[in-house]
Amino acid sequence: MKPSWIILGAGLCLLGGCTHNGVTGGNVPCGPEGDCLPGYLCKTGICVDAPEPTGCDLSGPEYLGWPDDSDLEPNDHPNLALALPCGDDGVVTHPADYAARCPTRQNYTNGYMNLVICPDGEQDFFAIYLLDGETVSFSVLYQYSYTRDVDARVWRWDEDLRDWSDDVAVGLSTNDNEQLTVSTATGSQNPPGWYYLQVFGKTPEDANFYTVAFTLNGSPN
Numbered sequence: 001m002k003p004s005w006i007i008l009g010a011g012l013c014l015l016g017g018c019t020h021n022g023v024t025g026g027n028v029p030c031g032p033e034g035d036c037l038p039g040y041l042c043k044t045g046i047c048v049d050a051p052e053p054t055g056c057d058l059s060g061p062e063y064l065g066w067p068d069d070s071d072l073e074p075n076d077h078p079n080l081a082l083a084l085p086c087g088d089d090g091v092v093t094h095p096a097d098y099a100a101r102c103p104t105r106q107n108y109t110n111g112y113m114n115l116v117i118c119p120d121g122e123q124d125f126f127a128i129y130l131l132d133g134e135t136v137s138f139s140v141l142y143q144y145s146y147t148r149d150v151d152a153r154v155w156r157w158d159e160d161l162r163d164w165s166d167d168v169a170v171g172l173s174t175n176d177n178e179q180l181t182v183s184t185a186t187g188s189q190n191p192p193g194w195y196y197l198q199v200f201g202k203t204p205e206d207a208n209f210y211t212v213a214f215t216l217n218g219s220p221n
């Protein structure tokens with residue numbers, strides 16, 4: 001049964017609206033060895049857009065009945081991540097509008113179903129802005145089998161290093177579902193800011209459909 005709180009479809013990502021935070025896709029420094037995230041190439045020290053991956057072909061009979069999340073694509077990089085419902089920084093930049101739209105960040109649960117990780121290394125990013133002292137728990141729900149293993153990790157943008165920091169939280173199990181929790185509570189060493197959930201296949205050959213759900217617990221005022 002589909003939980004009633006899940007947002008069907010994924011129409012929040014308007015044309016050109018999947019970027020945020022004033023950062024545009026590809027305009028980030030390369031890693032120390034010239035490395036960039038999948039979908040980007042290092043040129044003169046900057047990761048630039050690579051050609052769109054062409055591997056998302058679900059026309060084979062083994063994918064019969066699988067969903068289509070192409071209305072969220074491309075979201076294969078933190079810069080292109082979909083901001084989760086009530087997970088944007090409106091609470092900081094437009095508090096009155098935000099309060100009307102999202103009156104509470106306490107035990108706020110939402111998510112998306114009918115998502116898919118395509119073959120050939122396709123991946124999906126989702127973003128959430130955490131204030132100081134908040135916690136978000138992610139559930140990535142899928143049915144495990146051979147070549148159907150979905151993994152997840154959480155990234156953040158490190159303002160000091162001006163670089164992406166991965167493995168804030170990881171979910172690399174070899175069974176059904178991944179559960180990840182991120183806290184910005186005192187002692188967590190996680191600052192307030194944008195956090196990015198990455199959902200991907202265990203190997204480039206792994207593909208599956210999945211649901212992502214999250215529960216946000218805001219800092220009590």
Ligand SMILES: [Ca+2]
Pocket residue numbers: 069115116117118122123124
């Ligand atoms: Ca996808």
Ligand SMILES: [Ca+2]
Pocket residue numbers: 073074075076122123124125
């Ligand atoms: Ca994607």
Ligand SMILES: [Ca+2]
Pocket residue numbers: 149150151152171172173174175177178202
């Ligand atoms: Ca897994």
